[in-house]
Amino acid sequence: xxxxxxxxxxxxxxxxxxxxxLLRHNGAKITALTTRQxxxxxxxxxxxxxxxxxxxxLENLSxxxxxxxxxxxxxxxxxAASAAVVPGLLERGLKVVDxxxxxxxxxxxxxxxxxxEKHPDPARLPNSVYxxxxxxxxxxxxxxxxANPGCYPTSATLALAPLLKNGMIQPTDIxxxxxSGVSGAGRTPKLGTLYCEVNESFSAYGVGTHRHMPEIxxxxxxxxxxxxxxxxxxxxxxxxxxxxxxxxxxxTGPVTTAxxxxxxxxxxxxxxxxxxxxxxxxxxxxxxxxxxxxxARVVNDRIIVIAVIDNLIKGASGAAVQxxxxxxxxxxxxxxxx
Ligand SMILES: NC(=O)C1=CN([C@@H]2O[C@H](COP(=O)(O)OP(=O)(O)OC[C@H]3O[C@@H](n4cnc5c(N)ncnc54)[C@H](OP(=O)(O)O)[C@@H]3O)[C@@H](O)[C@H]2O)C=CC1
Ligand SMILES: CC(=O)N[C@@H](CCC(=O)OP(=O)(O)O)C(=O)O
Numbered sequence: 258x259x260x261x262x263x264x265x266x267x268x269x270x271x272x273x274x275x276x277x278x279l280l281r282h283n284g285a286k287i288t289a290l291t292t293r294q295x296x297x298x299x300x301x302x303x304x305x306x307x308x309x310x311x312x313x314x315l316e317n318l319s320x321x322x323x324x325x326x327x328x329x330x331x332x333x334x335x336x337a338a339s340a341a342v343v344p345g346l347l348e349r350g351l352k353v354v355d356x357x358x359x360x361x362x363x364x365x366x367x368x369x370x371x372x373x374e375k376h377p378d379p380a381r382l383p384n385s386v387y388x389x390x391x392x393x394x395x396x397x398x399x400x401x402x403x404a405n406p407g408c409y410p411t412s413a414t415l416a417l418a419p420l421l422k423n424g425m426i427q428p429t430d431i432x433x434x435x436x437s438g439v440s441g442a443g444r445t446p447k448l449g450t451l452y453c454e455v456n457e458s459f460s461a462y463g464v465g466t467h468r469h470m471p472e473i474x475x476x477x478x479x480x481x482x483x484x485x486x487x488x489x490x491x492x493x494x495x496x497x498x499x500x501x502x503x504x505x506x507x508x509t510g511p512v513t514t515a516x517x518x519x520x521x522x523x524x525x526x527x528x529x530x531x532x533x534x535x536x537x538x539x540x541x542x543x544x545x546x547x548x549x550x551x552x553a554r555v556v557n558d559r560i561i562v563i564a565v566i567d568n569l570i571k572g573a574s575g576a577a578v579q580x581x582x583x584x585x586x587x588x589x590x591x592x593x594x595x
Contacts (some may be wrong), residue, residue, distance in 0.1 A: 260585060263289035263323050265342070266333035267315050270444045271356050273304045274574035275331050280310055282578065282592035284585070289326045290315045324349035329584075331577055332356055335445075340377040343402065352584060353402045354577045360385040360404035361472050371468040388580040390589065391528050392418055392480050397583045405580060406476075408572030409435050409469040409491060412502040414476040415531060415549050416562040419524035421481035425517065426506035426560055428483040433473060435502040436492045438540070441568045455495045464490050498569055499540025504562045508555070517553035517560050525551075529590050530571065530579070538565040547575030547593045 262279060264272045267290035279285050290300060292315040301308040303315060316322075323330060323346065330346050332339045332355040339357035346353050362368045365379040376382065386396045388403040389411065397403060406414070413433045420426045442450045449455075449462075470489040477485040518533060525531040531549045538550040547570050553562045566572050575593055582589045 258284065260285045260581075261288040261326060261328045262286065262581075263291065263318075263327035263330045264333060265291045265330060265339075266335075267300070268292050268294075268303050268444065269333050270440050270569055271573045271577075272331075272333040273306070274569045275333065275577060276300070276304065276307060276311060278570075278574060278578050278592050280307075284587050284591060285329075285581070287311060287313065289313075289318060289323055291318050291323075293317055320345040320349060324351060327351060329354070329581065331574075331581075335443075336372060337374055337377060344378050344381070347401060352400075354388065354405055354580050354584070355402065356405045356573055356577055358404075358407060358468065358472070360402060361387060361407065361410075362475060367471050367475075371471050387476070387479070388576060389414060389476065390576075390579055390583060391415060391525070391531060392476070394583065397580055398586065400584055403577075403580045403584065405573065405577045407469050407472050408437065408441055408500055408566070408568040409433075409467075409489070409502065410472040410476055411572050411576065412500050412549065412564040412566050413473045413487075413489070413504055414480070415566075416502060416504045416551055416564040417477055417506065418480040419521055420506065420517065420553075420560065420562065421477055421483065421485065422524070423520055424509055425512060425520055427509055428477070428481060428485040430507050431477075431485065431487045432505040433487055433489040433502055434492075434505075435489070435500060436494045437500045437568055438494055438496040438498040440498045441500070441572075442493075449493075455493060457495060459492065459494060461490055461492045467491055496540070498567055499544055500566050500568045500572060501538065501540055502564045504564070505559050506562070507558060508560050512555055512560065514553060514555045517555055517562075521551055521553055521562070530575075530593070538563050540565050540567070543567050543571070545570065547571045547579065
């Protein structure tokens with residue numbers, strides 16, 4: 258069986274990474290790429306890396322046209338734009354993996370507070386399926402709509418959830434200090450991502466206001482069954498891609514570095530994409546891959562967990578294909594390992 262897939266917002270970075278991964282997927286065929294442009298650019302003019310590998314034009318397609326051509330849609334649109342089209346896709350019988358933030362937060366009031374706008378499809382939020390397989394695999398299998406996780410929340414949740422679940426750390430007083438490469442902000446031009454703004458510079462942003470803070474808290478609460486409170490501070494690093502999150506938590510009792518690492522290793526023993534390492538994780542080690550590398554250290558009265566991912570792969574398009582594989586009951590690692 259070949260599943261026909263469409264990619265919305267195909268001019269962007271996550272869409273490019275999806276196309277690259279799906280081209281080596283033996284159960285999927287890309288049959289539609291969308292843009293708001295009306296001049297039908299060939300994919301090779303938008304993503305020259307795909308020249309000779311994918312012969313499709315990007316088109317401004319209607320929902321009915323998408324339903325004729327596709328079985329499953331990967332939505333790579335900004336938030337709010339995504340939830341404006343997802344209901345129509347689901348009504349036409351398509352499955353959807355939504356890379357935007359629109360279906361991640363289950364509480365409409367929390368969405369509207371942190372995103373500062375009305376949600377276009379609030380009725381679906383309470384039952385949405387959050388696509389982080391390492392924690393919520395069973396709910397992803399067979400789902401019609403997956404909320405693909407945010408890049409920072411993926412790194413922080415993978416770092417902290419195992420230690421919360423096994424009672425090794427306290428659920429409050431958690432600090433997440435993250436650094437991201439500039440592709441995390443997307444390909445759509447913005448002042449803050451111009452070369453002269455970011456090159457040779459390093460800055461924090463969204464301190465206390467970043468919308469990934471409630472997403473991290475929701476994940477940790479769902480995983481551990483405890484009310485969690487997190488302070489999350491993101492930083493922009495002058496590199497193309499990669500996220501490094503350093504997470505600080507208070508242990509519930511005496512613990513050593515070896516015990517903390519052993520707890521992570523036990524939790525992820527059967528996970529194909531999480532590697533617990535003894536040394537220090539580096540973004541370069543996971544660049545272009547769907548892997549997360551993690552380690553832990555105990556320093557004075559804190560456990561520090563350090564996680565790295567590629568924001569465009571495990572933080573976006575690789576995770577989306579991992580979810581797609583689960584939704585269609587395919588081998589979970591299909592197209593994601595060499
Ligand atoms: N970059 C990352 O690391 C991550 C991104 N995400 C999320 O994935 C989604 C895609 O991100 P990314 O690929 O980086 O973004 P990009 O900015 O690279 O691409 C988004 C694409 O969406 C289209 N678009 C923009 N605005 C609208 C609109 N109002 N209505 C319809 N289409 C629009 C544009 O295509 P065109 O102009 O051709 O129509 C654009 O190319 C976003 O929701 C983002 O938050 C999630 C995790 C990580
Ligand atoms: C470096 C950078 O700007 N990163 C983005 C996060 C990308 C992401 O995962 O965003 P969504 O939750 O919107 O999908 C940001 O901080 O807004």
